[in-house]
Amino acid sequence: MKKDWEVKLLLSIFLGPVHVIVSLLIFGYKNVFLFVSGVILSIIFFAVLWALAAKKRR
Secondary structure, three states: OOOHHHHHHHHHHHHHHHHHHHHHHHHOOOOHHHHHHHHHHHHHHHHHHHHHHHHHHO
């Protein structure tokens, strides 16, 4: 079981970018540039998450 603060830290790190990405996708619905930025950010974000998860497994 993870420590409580660790979980909260992970949640805040996870929810911060997700909130930005979601708002970019919602507001970018009519603005192609914002929409593309949101998609790129989400790809980068999940790539980083995946890399961190792979590091922890080793």
